[in-house]
Amino acid sequence: MDEAGADDPDALQRALTAWIEAQHQRPTQDAIRAHPLYLAHTAVMRARAPPPLPGACLEFVRRRARFCTNRATPGDPDSLCGMHRAMRIPARAVPTDCHPDSNNPEETNNAHISTTIASTAVAHAHPGRKTNLRKRMKRMLNPFTVGQIDPRNLPVWENIYADTTLPLMVDIGCAKGRYLQSLSAQLPSWNFCGVEIFAPLVTAANALLNTPSNLFYVNSNITLDLEVLKFPNLQRVSLLFPDPWSCGDAENGINRDENEPTKKSRKNMKKRVMTPEFAMRLAKLLKKGSEVYFASDWLDLAVDIRTCLLSTGCFDIPVAEEGTAAATNMCGKQVETHVAQRPYVPTKTTSELCSAQWERQKKVQRSLIDVETAYAKPEVQNGIKDGEAMLWLGGIPFGGTQTERDLVCEAQWRAVYRLVVERNGQACE
Numbered sequence: 001m002d003e004a005g006a007d008d009p010d011a012l013q014r015a016l017t018a019w020i021e022a023q024h025q026r027p028t029q030d031a032i033r034a035h036p037l038y039l040a041h042t043a044v045m046r047a048r049a050p051p052p053l054p055g056a057c058l059e060f061v062r063r064r065a066r067f068c069t070n071r072a073t074p075g076d077p078d079s080l081c082g083m084h085r086a087m088r089i090p091a092r093a094v095p096t097d098c099h100p101d102s103n104n105p106e107e108t109n110n111a112h113i114s115t116t117i118a119s120t121a122v123a124h125a126h127p128g129r130k131t132n133l134r135k136r137m138k139r140m141l142n143p144f145t146v147g148q149i150d151p152r153n154l155p156v157w158e159n160i161y162a163d164t165t166l167p168l169m170v171d172i173g174c175a176k177g178r179y180l181q182s183l184s185a186q187l188p189s190w191n192f193c194g195v196e197i198f199a200p201l202v203t204a205a206n207a208l209l210n211t212p213s214n215l216f217y218v219n220s221n222i223t224l225d226l227e228v229l230k231f232p233n234l235q236r237v238s239l240l241f242p243d244p245w246s247c248g249d250a251e252n253g254i255n256r257d258e259n260e261p262t263k264k265s266r267k268n269m270k271k272r273v274m275t276p277e278f279a280m281r282l283a284k285l286l287k288k289g290s291e292v293y294f295a296s297d298w299l300d301l302a303v304d305i306r307t308c309l310l311s312t313g314c315f316d317i318p319v320a321e322e323g324t325a326a327a328t329n330m331c332g333k334q335v336e337t338h339v340a341q342r343p344y345v346p347t348k349t350t351s352e353l354c355s356a357q358w359e360r361q362k363k364v365q366r367s368l369i370d371v372e373t374a375y376a377k378p379e380v381q382n383g384i385k386d387g388e389a390m391l392w393l394g395g396i397p398f399g400g401t402q403t404e405r406d407l408v409c410e411a412q413w414r415a416v417y418r419l420v421v422e423r424n425g426q427a428c429e
């Protein structure tokens with residue numbers, strides 16, 4: 001091809017098509033993508049495409065002739081979103097242990113950093129992963145319509161796990177269970193249990209398991225069955241993106257004039273999983289050093305969960321150990337990474353997490369912005385005091401593994417408020 005046609009995308013496309021048709025057998029996709037004409041055509045399209053937005057994923061989407069519009073995972077070294085990070089880099093070896101009582105947390109931290117990409121790739125390699133990232137959330141199931149588990153359906157843990165003495169992680173509201181599938185493959189020295197109130201999801205998730213396995217799913221209303229299930233050696237609990245009952249603006253039950261919840265709001269708030277009573281029940285089951293990890297893209301819900309846990313007096317927010325810098329300090333240099341290192345020290349303020357969301361949404365989703373506060377409407381709540389002073393994790397704990405909702409939040413540029421709290425030695429009353 002002459003030099004004049006080297007910069008003409010139409011000419012390059014015609015030449016590539018002619019090469020494909022000249023082959024006796026249609027080349028594979030890998031062969032086509034490795035051809036010089038394909039690479040040259042992609043380079044021209046990339047050069048002519050509008051530049052990516054600040055903070056957006058830097059992956060060029062050829063079929064759309066533009067850069068990805070998802071938010072890049074904060075701290076990702078390649079500035080990619082979770083979906084494209086998994087597609088670009090194959091999974092490598094992952095750490096085999098992440099015990100909260102590890103005697104060498106520095107070694108564990110380094111192992112997490114070295115396998116950041118691999119962990120996330122594993123999280124999205126499973127077939128059936130969510131792809132409709134801009135679709136609205138499913139209809140929430142009223143927990144008051146589901147009773148206590150039938151005693152005949154109680155799991156016999158000795159028949160499920162090969163070794164019940166291994167530490168157990170329970171994910172409350174696991175949905176399809178993809179998050180635990182990723183973690184269970186990374187951490188074979190742990191047992192994992194997903195608890196989901198919607199029975200069809202549990203049936204489908206258990207049908208995909210290989211036996212024997214360190215993973216199991218239970219259909220249960222956890223607010224009624226927490227003690228009945230008798231989890232063996234419970235050392236970690238996660239509550240990730242729970243149903244946002246009573247979250248939203250005045251139309252969803254918040255009386256902005258009186259700054260008090262309306263009757264409708266109080267009724268729906270009772271449906272939330274985390275309450276002060278549930279937090280205390282959880283504390284009674286966890287031993288010192290155990291962890292509770294929660295995340296939500298609704299600020300008022302995240303604040304409420306945080307308040308419930310800390311109000312028990314049985315949980316503490318990790319702090320950087322004396323003689324060390326922050327949790328993101330590596331080799332004496334401050335490095336922001338999308339993997340939160342243990343101890344999981346929060347370093348981000350609410351306003352820092354919201355800034356990227358506002359910058360993006362004000363351009364393409366003006367209808368979702370409250371012009372008076374410059375925050376997304378779903379996150380504007382009266383009654384949240386000192387929210388700006390609260391610190392949240394800047395990265396994702398446990399190898400950087402993302403949930404399906406994390407990917408949705410990247411596509412919609414929604415801030416995610418996440419925190420890990422540790423069980424202290426305080427006795428429960």
